[in-house]
Amino acid sequence: MLKHKWIYTLFVYGTIFSICTLPVQADDDDDENRPQVREYWVSAKKVNWDYAPSGINKIKPDEGLGPWGATTQYTKYRYFAHSKNFARELPQAQHRGILGPELRAVEGDTIKIHFRNDADKPLTMHPHGVRYTPQHDGADYALSGQAGAKVLPGQTHTYIWHADKDASPGPNDESSIVWAYHSHVDSVTEIYDGLIGTIVITKAGMQRSKYDPRPKDVDKEFSTLFMVFNEEDGEEGGLMHAMNGYIFGNLEGYVVNKHDRVRWYLVAMGTEVDLHTAHWHGQTVLDQGRRTDVVELLPTSMKTVTMKASNPGTWLYHCHVTDHITAGMMARWTVLP
Numbered sequence: 556m557l558k559h560k561w562i563y564t565l566f567v568y569g570t571i572f573s574i575c576t577l578p579v580q581a582d583d584d585d586d587e588n589r590p591q592v593r594e595y596w597v598s599a600k601k602v603n604w605d606y607a608p609s610g611i612n613k614i615k616p617d618e619g620l621g622p623w624g625a626t627t628q629y630t631k632y633r634y635f636a637h638s639k640n641f642a643r644e645l646p647q648a649q650h651r652g653i654l655g656p657e658l659r660a661v662e663g664d665t666i667k668i669h670f671r672n673d674a675d676k677p678l679t680m681h682p683h684g685v686r687y688t689p690q691h692d693g694a695d696y697a698l699s700g701q702a703g704a705k706v707l708p709g710q711t712h713t714y715i716w717h718a719d720k721d722a723s724p725g726p727n728d729e730s731s732i733v734w735a736y737h738s739h740v741d742s743v744t745e746i747y748d749g750l751i752g753t754i755v756i757t758k759a760g761m762q763r764s765k766y767d768p769r770p771k772d773v774d775k776e777f778s779t780l781f782m783v784f785n786e787e788d789g790e791e792g793g794l795m796h797a798m799n800g801y802i803f804g805n806l807e808g809y810v811v812n813k814h815d816r817v818r819w820y821l822v823a824m825g826t827e828v829d830l831h832t833a834h835w836h837g838q839t840v841l842d843q844g845r846r847t848d849v850v851e852l853l854p855t856s857m858k859t860v861t862m863k864a865s866n867p868g869t870w871l872y873h874c875h876v877t878d879h880i881t882a883g884m885m886a887r888w889t890v891l892p
């Protein structure tokens with residue numbers, strides 16, 4: 556009798572133990588990878604912008620700002636990120652400079668953008684790379700005939716863009732790639748106005764989590780816009796050779812730790828003068844499997860390269876076109892020991 560009781564007890568506890576140690580349900584993993592709707596609230600505003608807020612040449616202080624220092628402040632337009640339902644404006648990292656908010660998605664996701672025009676002329680948001688219907692192109696042209704093609708001051712328009720397979724990293728790409736977006740009523744004027752930002756699409760399965768679309772195989776990500784802003788109808792002193800809207804080392808905040816994997820998203824915009832060669836001192840990058848320390852950019856190039864930081868120091872990061880070096884298309888970046 557006693558023996559039977561023991562067997563019975565063992566059976567009961569054994570069953571409970573088995574149930575408690577069943578493997579975690581398999582569809583947890585599917586849930587983590589299920590496509591999401593990434594919702595953003597973005598406004599456009601007229602602002603005052605300073606290409607050299609420190610007032611000095613931070614690369615070579617003795618040399619000053621040259622003709623570009625006569626005035627470094629101009630009226631610009633910019634995109635700003637807001638929290639849900641435009642409750643409050645969100646700050647962004649200093650190193651993004653004049654760039655608009657970084658919009659992110661994972662392959663398969665939908666990007667939903669509530670765009671509010673707080674400026675004084677019609678504006679839009681037009682994306683590169685992602686998939687959209689004509690209604691969500693955000694470009695004004697004859698026969699476009701769409702609501703999103705011209706968002707009037709005070710109006711709000713919702714754009715829907717899809718990060719489908721054709722918008723996502725291809726077989727030779729990194730685990731994430733960059734696209735640009737910009738205003739496209741009078742796109743030439745509006746890009747020079749400063750109405751430009753970046754979209755980063757992460758390959759399916761490479762996102763950090765359902766809530767965090769950033770790629771899990773890199774530690775730091777930076778975006779740099781190389782563009783000569785034409786502020787005074789081609790007058791030399793008004794040709795601001797800027798990285799993220801800053802000249803002569805005024806772009807700051809590119810700081811990484813030793814051993815970080817660093818992803819650089821490079822975008823160029825502009826016209827014939829905008830052939831740029833992004834160059835890092837101190838460290839090389841992999842550009843689609845090609846080892847280099849210079850990446851060539853033409854107007855509207857969008858390139859993604861990755862670097863393994865290992866060399867502590869504060870280094871130059873600049874455009875290597877000689878005329879552009881003279882004009883201050885230079886910044887620094889730091890690898891902490």
Ligand SMILES: [Cu+2]
Pocket residue numbers: 781830831832874875876879884
């Ligand atoms: Cu350049």
